[in-house]
Amino acid sequence: MTWDIALILGIDGLANGAIYLLAGLGLVLIFSVTRVVFVPFGDIAAFAALTLAAFEADRMPPTIGLVACVTLLALLTEAVSVLRKGEAARLPKVLLLWGVLPLLPCALAWAVARPGVPVAAQVAASVLLVVPLAPLLGRIVFQPIADASALVLLIVSLALHFLLSGLGLLFFGPEGSRTQPLATGSITLADGFTVSGQVLLMVVAAIVLSGLFFLVFERTVAGKALRATAVNRVGARLVGIRPARTALLAYGCASLLGGLVGVLIAPVTTMYYDSGFLIGLKAFVAAIVGGLASYPVTAVGALAVGVLESFSSFWSGALKDVIVFSLLIPVLMARSYMASQHEEEVEEVEQ
Amino acid sequence: MTRTASRLVIAALALAIAMVPQCLGGFTVSLLNDVGLASLVVIGLVLITGIGGVTSFGQAAFVGIAAYGTAWLTTAHGLSPWLGLLFALALTGASALAIGMLTLRLGSHFLSLSTIAWGLSIALLFGNVEALGRHSGLSNVPPLRIGDWSLAEPKAIYYLIWVLVGLALVISRNLLDSRPGRAVRSLRGGSILLASVGADAYRVKLCLFVVAALLAGLSGWLYAHMNRFVSPSPFDVRASIEYLLMGVAGGLGNLLGAVLGAGLVLALKNALQDVLPLFTQRAGQIEAIVFATVFIALLHFARGGLMGFVRAWRQRRAKSQGAVRDVDLATPVEALPQRQMPAPGSLLLSVKGVVKRFGGLLAVNDVSFDVRAAEIVGLIGPNGAGKSTMFNLVTRTLSMSSGQMQFLGKDISRLRQRDVACLGMARTFQHVKLRPHMSLLDNVALGAHARGGAGFLRAALRLDRREERQIRQEAQRQLERIGLGERAHEMAGSLPLGTQRILEIARALAADPLLLVLDEPAAGLRRKEKQELGALLRKLRSEGVTILIVEHDMDFVMRLVDRLVVMSFGSKLIEGLPAEVRSDERVQAAYLGTTT
Numbered sequence: 012m013t014w015d016i017a018l019i020l021g022i023d024g025l026a027n028g029a030i031y032l033l034a035g036l037g038l039v040l041i042f043s044v045t046r047v048v049f050v051p052f053g054d055i056a057a058f059a060a061l062t063l064a065a066f067e068a069d070r071m072p073p074t075i076g077l078v079a080c081v082t083l084l085a086l087l088t089e090a091v092s093v094l095r096k097g098e099a100a101r102l103p104k105v106l107l108l109w110g111v112l113p114l115l116p117c118a119l120a121w122a123v124a125r126p127g128v129p130v131a132a133q134v135a136a137s138v139l140l141v142v143p144l145a146p147l148l149g150r151i152v153f154q155p156i157a158d159a160s161a162l163v164l165l166i167v168s169l170a171l172h173f174l175l176s177g178l179g180l181l182f183f184g185p186e187g188s189r190t191q192p193l194a195t196g197s198i199t200l201a202d203g204f205t206v207s208g209q210v211l212l213m214v215v216a217a218i219v220l221s222g223l224f225f226l227v228f229e230r231t232v233a234g235k236a237l238r239a240t241a242v243n244r245v246g247a248r249l250v251g252i253r254p255a256r257t258a259l260l261a262y263g264c265a266s267l268l269g270g271l272v273g274v275l276i277a278p279v280t281t282m283y284y285d286s287g288f289l290i291g292l293k294a295f296v297a298a299i300v301g302g303l304a305s306y307p308v309t310a311v312g313a314l315a316v317g318v319l320e321s322f323s324s325f326w327s328g329a330l331k332d333v334i335v336f337s338l339l340i341p342v343l344m345a346r347s348y349m350a351s352q353h354e355e356e357v358e359e360v361e362q
Numbered sequence: 363m364t365r366t367a368s369r370l371v372i373a374a375l376a377l378a379i380a381m382v383p384q385c386l387g388g389f390t391v392s393l394l395n396d397v398g399l400a401s402l403v404v405i406g407l408v409l410i411t412g413i414g415g416v417t418s419f420g421q422a423a424f425v426g427i428a429a430y431g432t433a434w435l436t437t438a439h440g441l442s443p444w445l446g447l448l449f450a451l452a453l454t455g456a457s458a459l460a461i462g463m464l465t466l467r468l469g470s471h472f473l474s475l476s477t478i479a480w481g482l483s484i485a486l487l488f489g490n491v492e493a494l495g496r497h498s499g500l501s502n503v504p505p506l507r508i509g510d511w512s513l514a515e516p517k518a519i520y521y522l523i524w525v526l527v528g529l530a531l532v533i534s535r536n537l538l539d540s541r542p543g544r545a546v547r548s549l550r551g552g553s554i555l556l557a558s559v560g561a562d563a564y565r566v567k568l569c570l571f572v573v574a575a576l577l578a579g580l581s582g583w584l585y586a587h588m589n590r591f592v593s594p595s596p597f598d599v600r601a602s603i604e605y606l607l608m609g610v611a612g613g614l615g616n617l618l619g620a621v622l623g624a625g626l627v628l629a630l631k632n633a634l635q636d637v638l639p640l641f642t643q644r645a646g647q648i649e650a651i652v653f654a655t656v657f658i659a660l661l662h663f664a665r666g667g668l669m670g671f672v673r674a675w676r677q678r679r680a681k682s683q684g685a686v687r688d689v690d691l692a693t694p695v696e697a698l699p700q701r702q703m704p705a706p707g708s709l710l711l712s713v714k715g716v717v718k719r720f721g722g723l724l725a726v727n728d729v730s731f732d733v734r735a736a737e738i739v740g741l742i743g744p745n746g747a748g749k750s751t752m753f754n755l756v757t758r759t760l761s762m763s764s765g766q767m768q769f770l771g772k773d774i775s776r777l778r779q780r781d782v783a784c785l786g787m788a789r790t791f792q793h794v795k796l797r798p799h800m801s802l803l804d805n806v807a808l809g810a811h812a813r814g815g816a817g818f819l820r821a822a823l824r825l826d827r828r829e830e831r832q833i834r835q836e837a838q839r840q841l842e843r844i845g846l847g848e849r850a851h852e853m854a855g856s857l858p859l860g861t862q863r864i865l866e867i868a869r870a871l872a873a874d875p876l877l878l879v880l881d882e883p884a885a886g887l888r889r890k891e892k893q894e895l896g897a898l899l900r901k902l903r904s905e906g907v908t909i910l911i912v913e914h915d916m917d918f919v920m921r922l923v924d925r926l927v928v929m930s931f932g933s934k935l936i937e938g939l940p941a942e943v944r945s946d947e948r949v950q951a952a953y954l955g956t957t958t
Binding site: 156162163167174178292296329332336337344 | 467483487654665
């Protein structure tokens with residue numbers, strides 16, 4: 012391996028790392044607030060990418076139908092739970108919040124799905140269209156079992172991923188697509204060595220977004236509520252924070268991140284309906300490096316995973332995923348040793 | 363259900379299974395073959411996940427290792443499938459041992475995540491190794507033969523599969539109903555509980571993990587020779603999750619649930635494959651969606667699975683039926699050997715200059731005291747005095763920063779909790795650690811763990827019955843000693859807290875301890891219960907048992923103990939007779955504050 016190749020692989024790894032960083036942030040966000048390891052994160056990213064591809068091909072994105080179906084389900088779930096509590100007076104509000112609000116991005120997407128609409132609008136519509144997905148799924152699937160053990164939540168989350176990838180195949184079909192680069196041109200760093208605009212955009216987007224995240228968490232009340240719920244759910248509830256509402260906020264933010272990951276990665280990788288799984292899992296390796304809690308360490312982990320992936324794909328393209336996932340085991344061991352001070356009570360079997 | 367009735371049901375089931383190839387068509391037989399193969403894996407999953415508490419997303423990888431192992435040996439080297447069986451099991455066992463040693467010390471949900479990692483990696487490896495045929499897999503795997511009888515036909519291999527399923531069920535049941543089985547069933551109580559009775563949670567988990575993998579391996583071996591073709595896709599994480607779904611559908615805590623769950627899921631899958639094409643052209647895609655939906659709904663509404671309903675029904679029945687006859691208790695057998703009690707007054711435990719620091723906090727500062735045989739020593743002090751830390755240091759749950767500790771003249775400063783438990787130091791817990799879904803008898807028998815020696819193999823083959831009877835009868839004796847002999851077969855979780863504390867003492871006594879270390883045994887007890895507890899402890903002392911007691915309840919302690927050690931702010935304040943301590947000004951100041 013020469014220095015040139017190493018440099019190219021390094022830049023490539025940096026771009027991968029940027030993607031895993033954004034996805035990792037989303038996973039940590041959801042996990043810390045709800046204890047759910049949100050495996051379907053990658054599917055949401057893939058849906059955003061495929062939506063953008065549909066816009067480019069001047070087709071109506073099937074995502075609209077998907078989001079509408081999920082909205083209907085969530086609306087039913089919420090309406091039933093409100094009726095059961097005997098609070099029929101809240102129904103109009105429920106209808107507005109769970110029925111109309113998630114359909115707004117659908118309307119937007121429907122409006123921009125025609126030739127001649129600027130790319131920026133289509134990109135924005137693609138991202139916005141998937142934003143309702145995680146909160147709606149969280150409402151339907153996770154909120155009713157919010158008190159279940161972390162393991163049950165993990166199993167449900169995996170099942171939900173298979174459900175979504177099944178839906179993905181149904182709505183988008185098995186074909187893969189790749190979109191136009193969002194940024195064209197390139198920057199020459201040294202003679203014969205260039206960095207494409209798209210890669211630069213990915214890295215800059217990751218830095219800006221994670222910085223923004225940091226600000227929101229440190230400086231705003233909503234961010235502080237999220238952090239409080241993450242630290243102690245009961246305590247947060249005692250000071251008037253509603254865990255269900257914070258969870259929705261977390262799902263929403265993560266969904267937004269998922270959408271951004273999707274449109275950023277679509278121009279550099281061919282995306283299929285099920286491509287999200289591996290992206291999510293690798294982001295997950297990064298998130299675990301951060302102990303599913305620390306954002307800065309997650310960032311370091313994301314970069315490490317990205318670079319490791321790009322180098323191992325140079326050595327053995329077929330085994331690169333094996334290498335990345337095998338990395339998880341030593342990382343988990345290290346984390347477990349660091350956390351082994353206090354005995355973890357294993358939950359009782361539910362029967 | 364009585365014992366004979368449940369035997370009848372099982373016999374009827376076995377007969378029904380044996381009759382299937384005679385009465386039903388080839389399609390049903392093939393389906394049942396698949397159910398049998400899946401059952402083997404899910405039985406392992408019930409053991410490791412349902413009972414052991416380790417959620418594994420990687421069982422299919424073990425099926426794959428065995429299937430590829432035997433397929434490779436029989437196609438590339440032309441060896442007999444029976445050699446393939448040995449090779450497949452050895453390979454699966456070795457892989458499970460290696461993976462288990464690497465990962466089983468991880469905390470519970472980190473551990474499950476790591477199973478996804480290796481489950482994915484192993485399945486990806488199959489598709490990328492040249493010798494294993496990459497993504498196209500290995501074909502022309504020879505069928506099984508017994509002498510001249512070929513088992514290539516589904517109807518022929520059917521019997522082998524179901525005999526193996528039956529064996530797996532019997533072996534697993536034997537295993538759970540034994541000394542190592544009690545440790546397995548207590549894994550969810552945490553490693554400290556197991557260490558307190560002299561068992562090693564990590565080792566128990568590792569053995570269980572290997573057993574589960576071997577069952578998966580057996581299934582993989584059968585799979586390879588039944589389908590005569592292996593490719594990577596049936597062994598990926600998706601398949602592992604399907605096994606988990608079967609387990610959940612049947613009820614993860616129950617062995618028969620494994621077979622029921624496998625049957626239910628595969629039958630449902632088959633029905634979907636038949637019905638969906640009538641409505642849609644995309645049946646394959648819809649199937650996955652319906653499947654995932656059913657799984658999620660199941661976890662929402664019936665986490666106990668099918669056996670959850672059966673269990674609820676049986677519990678209702680059991681309540682109306684009354685006492686159970688226990689063969690192990692009825693068969694006379696000689697008692698377990700007992701330790702020689704040290705002469706009263708001889709030095710049993712000596713603590714010298716013990717220091718414990720947590721970072722900058724000095725929790726225990728240079729504390730020394732002795733405990734002599736057949737006396738009751740109380741360790742008291744105001745809140746935050748370092749009593750609990752001292753307790754954890756004595757029982758070796760915590761390691762000390764410096765100092766020396768001797769038990770029976772032996773230096774125990776470097777030993778682990780498990781080792782001092784084996785030396786004859788038994789403890790109870792401030793926050794009761796009983797297994798709520800195990801009977802009183804089983805909970806107490808767990809205490810005698812270190813007095814037996816039967817391992818997984820002896821238990822699985824039922825070669826442990828003599829020792830098991832000794833242990834259970836010892837447990838029954840201890841239950842009678844604390845006055846719960848009549849309720850031996852009730853569940854521990856149904857007892858009120860005060861009785862649970864006493865039950866913990868019975869568990870500690872089952873270990874035949876020289877020193878009993880009690881952590882606030884009177885907390886939460888009513889006055890009458892306290893009096894009974896005091897009487898019990900005095901009786902134990904008269905029998906030669908030495909007791910070190912950490913307690914808050916002054917009145918209770920003062921009436922009970924021979925000597926007191928008072929701690930305050932991490933240091934020893936005073937040591938002496940109850941009357942001396944009571945009149946000491948420093949003690950009064952420590953409890954009530956100084957007046958100036």
